Amino acid sequence: MHPEKQTHAFEPKIIAFVCTWCTYAGADLAGTSRMQYPSNVRVLKFPCTGRIDPVFILKAFQQGADGVLVSGCHPGDCHYIAGNFHARRRFAVFRKLLEFIGVDLNRLQFSWVSAAEGGKWVEVVTDLTERVRAMGPMTEFKELAMEEQWSGAINTPELQEAYNSI
Amino acid sequence: MSRIGVFICHCGENISRTVDVERVALEVGKLPGVSFSTDYKYMCSDPGQNLLKKAIQDQKLTHVVVAACSPRMHEVTFRKATEAAGLNPFLCEMANIREHCSWVHENREEATIKAIDIVGMMVERVKKNRVLPTITVPVTKRSLVIGGGIAGIQAALDIADCGHEVILVEREPSLGGHMAQLSETFPTLDCSQCIMTPKMVDVANHPKIKLYTYSEIELVEGYIGNFQVTIKKRARSVDEDKCTGCGVCMTKCPQKKIPNKFDQNIGMRTAIYVPFPQAVPNTPVIDRENCTWYKTGKCGVCQKVCGPGAVDFEQEDQLIVEAVGAIVVATGFDLYTIDEKPKGSPIKGYGEFGHGKIPDVIDGMTFERLASASGPTGGKILRPSDGKEPKQIVFIQCIGSRAREKGISYCSKVCCMYTAKHTMLYHHKVHDGQAYVFFMDARTPGKSYDEFWRRSIEEEEAVYIRGMVSRLYQKGDKIVVMGSDIAVGVQVEIEADMVVLATAIQPQKGADALAQKLGISYDKYNFYSEAHAKLRPVECATAGIYLAGACQGPKDIPETVSQASAAAAKVMTLFSKDKLEREPIVARVKESACVGCFACKKVCAYGAVEVKEIRDRQGNLIKTVAYVNPGVCSGCGTCQATCPSKCVELDGYTDEQIVAMIEAL
Numbered sequence A: 001m002h003p004e005k006q007t008h009a010f011e012p013k014i015i016a017f018v019c020t021w022c023t024y025a026g027a028d029l030a031g032t033s034r035m036q037y038p039s040n041v042r043v044l045k046f047p048c049t050g051r052i053d054p055v056f057i058l059k060a061f062q063q064g065a066d067g068v069l070v071s072g073c074h075p076g077d078c079h080y081i082a083g084n085f086h087a088r089r090r091f092a093v094f095r096k097l098l099e100f101i102g103v104d105l106n107r108l109q110f111s112w113v114s115a116a117e118g119g120k121w122v123e124v125v126t127d128l129t130e131r132v133r134a135m136g137p138m139t140e141f142k143e144l145a146m147e148e149q150w151s152g153a154i155n156t157p158e159l160q161e162a163y164n165s166i
Numbered sequence B: 001m002s003r004i005g006v007f008i009c010h011c012g013e014n015i016s017r018t019v020d021v022e023r024v025a026l027e028v029g030k031l032p033g034v035s036f037s038t039d040y041k042y043m044c045s046d047p048g049q050n051l052l053k054k055a056i057q058d059q060k061l062t063h064v065v066v067a068a069c070s071p072r073m074h075e076v077t078f079r080k081a082t083e084a085a086g087l088n089p090f091l092c093e094m095a096n097i098r099e100h101c102s103w104v105h106e107n108r109e110e111a112t113i114k115a116i117d118i119v120g121m122m123v124e125r126v127k128k129n130r131v132l133p134t135i136t137v138p139v140t141k142r143s144l145v146i147g148g149g150i151a152g153i154q155a156a157l158d159i160a161d162c163g164h165e166v167i168l169v170e171r172e173p174s175l176g177g178h179m180a181q182l183s184e185t186f187p188t189l190d191c192s193q194c195i196m197t198p199k200m201v202d203v204a205n206h207p208k209i210k211l212y213t214y215s216e217i218e219l220v221e222g223y224i225g226n227f228q229v230t231i232k233k234r235a236r237s238v239d240e241d242k243c244t245g246c247g248v249c250m251t252k253c254p255q256k257k258i259p260n261k262f263d264q265n266i267g268m269r270t271a272i273y274v275p276f277p278q279a280v281p282n283t284p285v286i287d288r289e290n291c292t293w294y295k296t297g298k299c300g301v302c303q304k305v306c307g308p309g310a311v312d313f314e315q316e317d318q319l320i321v322e323a324v325g326a327i328v329v330a331t332g333f334d335l336y337t338i339d340e341k342p343k344g345s346p347i348k349g350y351g352e353f354g355h356g357k358i359p360d361v362i363d364g365m366t367f368e369r370l371a372s373a374s375g376p377t378g379g380k381i382l383r384p385s386d387g388k389e390p391k392q393i394v395f396i397q398c399i400g401s402r403a404r405e406k407g408i409s410y411c412s413k414v415c416c417m418y419t420a421k422h423t424m425l426y427h428h429k430v431h432d433g434q435a436y437v438f439f440m441d442a443r444t445p446g447k448s449y450d451e452f453w454r455r456s457i458e459e460e461e462a463v464y465i466r467g468m469v470s471r472l473y474q475k476g477d478k479i480v481v482m483g484s485d486i487a488v489g490v491q492v493e494i495e496a497d498m499v500v501l502a503t504a505i506q507p508q509k510g511a512d513a514l515a516q517k518l519g520i521s522y523d524k525y526n527f528y529s530e531a532h533a534k535l536r537p538v539e540c541a542t543a544g545i546y547l548a549g550a551c552q553g554p555k556d557i558p559e560t561v562s563q564a565s566a567a568a569a570k571v572m573t574l575f576s577k578d579k580l581e582r583e584p585i586v587a588r589v590k591e592s593a594c595v596g597c598f599a600c601k602k603v604c605a606y607g608a609v610e611v612k613e614i615r616d617r618q619g620n621l622i623k624t625v626a627y628v629n630p631g632v633c634s635g636c637g638t639c640q641a642t643c644p645s646k647c648v649e650l651d652g653y654t655d656e657q658i659v660a661m662i663e664a665l
């Protein structure tokens, strides 16, 4: 796959939370197979999707991510028996919450990519990157942060640290 | 203040072709906390590793980041090198700039920026890494084997022959399982008893094997290397130490007409009995449901005739606790019984075949007992209804198996072969008889298997009809079998004297209950699940528990024995060390913050979370908190993401470490 060499006005920041056993290995396979995909994604490795706390997703958006990907083993293939089921349940609720606070759910993608699915990893990452690129930067959280800053509430390092750790 | 060393690998040209490694080293070198940053052609080579070790010592590094290939490739290599240089190995992290960067992006500028990001992220992470001690757990070098069929026997003998004690628990009064019931065995037609009974005797005589028959597993606690197992030894009503196995009691017992399960209920036994003459141990059991003494308080003949005075009507069930380090599960199979609803199926079984209603429609195991020289007919093929020799016999394969609509979609694997065997045994014993077989496919992979199957047609004159039977019914003393021959496309009707059904192999009844006690997983049919279908076929996902035989899926004897020996080898691997070492990626609970909701306990698939009581000096209970047993925890971290009060932490993947990475971006 050779993406068109073109410059875009906006390069989205994509953060991917993946499990070691399936998706991380799938992304490795994409590498060993020399597949090509947009370079916007930054991968964070977890033992299992079960370890992924929804707070991390919020944190990622807060840090300026324009899109977030969460990916693990297919249902039934979890290396830890059932971690991905717990994750699925947790994120089903979390999505509702995000929607409620006004985050466009198109910025958040959940997927299953196995260790054998290098091609699927490329597809998922490419799709999300292009979708988010078309949506433009994620501003909601940044605006919120600015507002709070402007109100003068966060003006000491202690407060800043407390804010960061929300 | 941390002194982090960063090492950027060129991987020959694999990385440096697209990533400007020197620029990465330069940029990363500016990050706070980084005191050394360099690039090198091959970090994993000996000189590369030496560079790393030397820098750790010369530069007094506190943390290390190696930016190279995937950690799945070389994390172990670099952690070992780090350890060799005197740092805790878990203070070393890898940044993947090959598989996740140089190999998947062509634009040098983009790839370089991404590489800087990736390395920067790992620098922030490694700052929060803590020294983690390697976890060691002691290993009790005794093992438990559950099930005394050929699988359990083989595993027990292999382990005991290596000098380690084995506790073998069998639910029935004797060892042997299904193989003891068989007449002759494919593909060689050797007599099952002849090859089986010596092994049973070996078990009984082995100084390292402790045998509990007529016993069941009550409770399993603990974890790999350290299990505590409670065994319920059911009351036999006969003192095993006193009984000499003379068998006088059985000749005098007035209850003589009790169907013997071992003979598929076509043979009879007494109330005090051994299931078959070669039983091991040959100490009888009193079946209390059918014994006159237990029913009416009178009789007691066996007690009167027993020379050594072994009969003990007062004997009670006993609970015995054994400590073991490993468990082999070898609980075998059961046969699909007709007219019972299979699990998950709304449809009743195969009522159309009249099994249980027409006496001369029997299953394959019953045929084995008829053909067995030590069986109820002395090896003569006689039909149960009137004892006549059947001259026309019909075998029907795939009863229950491969029938998705009936709830079993798998193939039972052994039926094609044993049906071929049955046609041969039949032809050997009834020379003027004719055998017909209805089959869907003949599945005979295996050494000498296809040759064996062909022999049944070519030499033993069995007539194979490809197609299924739609209905059968009794007509006078005949059974009319109606089916189709799909190869020729005609309807077939056979007036048979006897019909033999190759019923599906299913897991033991109660297999799920045992799995829950053991904490192992099972599939939708209740067959036990291996940790990996290809690469870990004898281990359970639960550490320290192994599988052997048909409890994992339908198997013939050669396969069962191979798997049993493999399971024994796995146990021996575990026992080869005094202590188990494992990666310290385990969860820990901050007890001060834990509110004792045990949300973590509910999500842990390994049962690693225990309840711990916190008491004051007077011994008053202050609160109960969660405790993660490091021997059991597999390090998935599901508990941590679940904990509402954020007080479980997975070492190596703490919130601090992850948030540091996110913030670096």
Ligand SMILES: Cc1cc2nc3c(=O)[nH]c(=O)nc-3n(C[C@H](O)[C@H](O)[C@H](O)COP(=O)(O)OP(=O)(O)OC[C@H]3O[C@@H](n4cnc5c(N)ncnc54)[C@H](O)[C@@H]3O)c2cc1C
Pocket (backbone or CB within 6 Å): B146, B147, B148, B149, B150, B151, B152, B169, B170, B171, B172, B175, B176, B177, B178, B179, B182, B184, B185, B186, B187, B215, B216, B217, B330, B331, B332, B333, B334, B335, B364, B365, B368, B414, B418, B421, B508, B514, B548, B549, B550, B551, B555, B556, B557, B558, B560
């Ligand atoms: C009709 C028929 C004919 C066959 N003919 C052949 C042949 O010719 N050649 C061949 O290679 N294979 C043949 N097989 C297959 C063969 O029987 C199996 O491969 C073999 O018996 C599997 O051994 P196992 O030890 O796994 O299971 P089993 O023989 O079922 O033994 C399991 C044992 O575990 C015990 N147990 C179960 N649950 C518990 C519990 N909870 N606690 C304690 N103990 C428990 C049982 O009582 C039993 O003793 C045939 C099968 C059938 C049905």
Ligand code: SF4
Pocket (backbone or CB within 6 Å): B589, B593, B594, B595, B596, B597, B598, B599, B600, B601, B625, B626, B642, B643, B644, B645, B646, B647, B648
């Ligand atoms: S979830 Fe947290 S608070 Fe609840 S029991 Fe587990 S460790 Fe304790």
Ligand code: SF4
Pocket (backbone or CB within 6 Å): B586, B587, B603, B604, B605, B606, B607, B608, B609, B628, B632, B633, B634, B635, B636, B637, B638, B639, B640, B650
């Ligand atoms: S990390 Fe996983 S295995 Fe360990 S205690 Fe938590 S849930 Fe159980």
